[in-house]
Amino acid sequence: MVRTPWGLVVGVVVGALACVVPPDAGPSDAGSALPDGGADERAAVIVDAVDAADAVDAVDTSTVPDDAPAADVPAADVPAADVPAADVPVADVPADVPYGALGASCRAWVPACLPGYPGYECEAGLVCVDGRCAAGLATGARCGAGVPGLCAENSSCIEDAAAVARCTVRGTLGGNCVSNTRYSCDEGGTAPYVCFDGSICSPSTLRCVRPTAPGASCTGDTCGPQDVCVGAPGAGVCVTRGARDAPCRVGSSGRCDEGLACVNVGGEHPERCLAALAVGARCDPAGSLGPCEGGACGPGADGPRCIASGSPGAPCLGGGFCLAGAVCAIDRCVREAAPGAACEPRFGSVFCTTASVCVAHDRELSRGTCTAAGPEREPNAPATPELLAGSAAIRGRLTGATDSEDCFQVMVPAGGTLAAETSSLVGVGCGLGTTTITVANPASFFWRESSATSESRSTCARVLGTELPAGAYTVCVRAPSSFELEYALSLSVLPGAP
Numbered sequence: 296m297v298r299t300p301w302g303l304v305v306g307v308v309v310g311a312l313a314c315v316v317p318p319d320a321g322p323s324d325a326g327s328a329l330p331d332g333g334a335d336e337r338a339a340v341i342v343d344a345v346d347a348a349d350a351v352d353a354v355d356t357s358t359v360p361d362d363a364p365a366a367d368v369p370a371a372d373v374p375a376a377d378v379p380a381a382d383v384p385v386a387d388v389p390a391d392v393p394y395g396a397l398g399a400s401c402r403a404w405v406p407a408c409l410p411g412y413p414g415y416e417c418e419a420g421l422v423c424v425d426g427r428c429a430a431g432l433a434t435g436a437r438c439g440a441g442v443p444g445l446c447a448e449n450s451s452c453i454e455d456a457a458a459v460a461r462c463t464v465r466g467t468l469g470g471n472c473v474s475n476t477r478y479s480c481d482e483g484g485t486a487p488y489v490c491f492d493g494s495i496c497s498p499s500t501l502r503c504v505r506p507t508a509p510g511a512s513c514t515g516d517t518c519g520p521q522d523v524c525v526g527a528p529g530a531g532v533c534v535t536r537g538a539r540d541a542p543c544r545v546g547s548s549g550r551c552d553e554g555l556a557c558v559n560v561g562g563e564h565p566e567r568c569l570a571a572l573a574v575g576a577r578c579d580p581a582g583s584l585g586p587c588e589g590g591a592c593g594p595g596a597d598g599p600r601c602i603a604s605g606s607p608g609a610p611c612l613g614g615g616f617c618l619a620g621a622v623c624a625i626d627r628c629v630r631e632a633a634p635g636a637a638c639e640p641r642f643g644s645v646f647c648t649t650a651s652v653c654v655a656h657d658r659e660l661s662r663g664t665c666t667a668a669g670p671e672r673e674p675n676a677p678a679t680p681e682l683l684a685g686s687a688a689i690r691g692r693l694t695g696a697t698d699s700e701d702c703f704q705v706m707v708p709a710g711g712t713l714a715a716e717t718s719s720l721v722g723v724g725c726g727l728g729t730t731t732i733t734v735a736n737p738a739s740f741f742w743r744e745s746s747a748t749s750e751s752r753s754t755c756a757r758v759l760g761t762e763l764p765a766g767a768y769t770v771c772v773r774a775p776s777s778f779e780l781e782y783a784l785s786l787s788v789l790p791g792a793p
Contacts, residue, residue, distance in 0.1 A: 710791025
């Protein structure tokens with residue numbers, strides 16, 4: 296048997312590994328020149344190590360005695376520290392590459408209200424994939440199922456008219472709307488989502504759509520920013536805000552075109568731009584026909600007519616003057632009338648004197664009588680309201696802490712009208728406090744609360760209910776503060792239509 300010297304085996308192994316990385320070598324110059332940070336260098340090390348192992352296997356070990364000790368080849372003869380970890384860089388991009396650039400880490404997605412916030416996670420044309428910014432699919436490219444890659448950061452995968460999914464830039468026709476940072480951060484924006492190429496954002500789909508022209512059919516959210524869809528569902532038409540008979544513009548001034556006035560007429564779009572009516576024209580006290588030019592809607596011989604300023608029921612003339620037979624009550628001309636005289640609750644053209652109030656006689660609230668107010672009867676708390684036979688005029692007092700609410704109960708016929716109005720007992724105006732009226736009928740789930748009226752003179756608060764279900768209605772007058780407050784309550788209970 297031929298014996299192989301052990302020194303030769305050890306020399307072959309150590310020499311093979313020494314050819315990989317010399318023990319005294321510094322960082323690899325070849326590795327530092329690699330653009331991707333040393334992937335090829337690691338591969339070279341692995342290959343050399345495999346070659347060294349093959350060299351060991353190639354040595355004929357058949358002559359090694361069976362009883363040779365394994366410790367004759369110590370593991371320490373091949374130090375692991377000969378390949379420093381620093382020779383294999385781990386950074387994929389240079390440290391000075393900013394977040395959001397190609398290959399760099401994505402920016403953190405934080406609220407975009409911070410000053411100087413750069414915007415999207417990656418720069419334009421890139422997309423964040425697994426925390427890194429990569430090239431995205433180009434605008435117009437196919438995307439979605441079966442297509443590798445994602446649309447660029449400022450694009451979305453949207454089906455076009457041919458049902459083909461393509462990358463579409465946000466904010467352009469057919470694309471997703473863009474979130475309006477100025478709106479969400481309360482910096483002057485006017486809408487939560489915007490589009491940039493003349494298209495508008497559909498609130499129902501949050502897609503940029505072509506706006507419908509004025510006069511064309513619309514679906515409710517396709518009209519331009521200055522237009523609005525008016526009409527029954529399926530029959531809507533785009534109209535320009537501020538035009539005649541169109542909804543008013545949004546804002547506090549310039550809400551209608553010249554010669555028009557913004558009037559609350561109720562309905563889906565309650566504020567409409569209507570033409571001013573001349574003195575003598577038919578009108579509606581609620582303003583549904585338009586404002587009266589140079590006056591107000593007041594009583595006429597055949598119904599409501601526009602009356603000139605200075606007339607009873609119209610604004611006072613300059614300097615607080617009124618025409619003969621009327622006096623200026625703060626800003627409205629009224630006729631004074633004693634108890635028993637006729638009054639017009641609908642127009643407020645008569646001021647009832649001697650602690651009396653106008654109680655209506657008809658459902659249109661156009662005729663009434665100045666009725667002396669009788670005292671309230673305690674207790675009249677919400678649980679124990681004072682029962683009334685019908686229409687009434689009541690004089691009450693609220694003391695705040697001990698008596699802050701007076702309640703009265705009346706029976707209203709089916710389809711009837713209930714009008715409740717509070718006024719001052721000390722002349723015109725509501726004094727230091729303003730009463731609040733609530734009307735409730737639990738059986739029919741009817742509940743309504745007044746607010747301070749915009750009228751001056753003596754009216755403080757008003758509630759009007761029409762076409763009511765039959766039943767018992769509780770009318771409560773409340774004081775908003777702790778000081779004493781005297782009031783007069785006009786309660787009109789009127790039958791339904793014949």
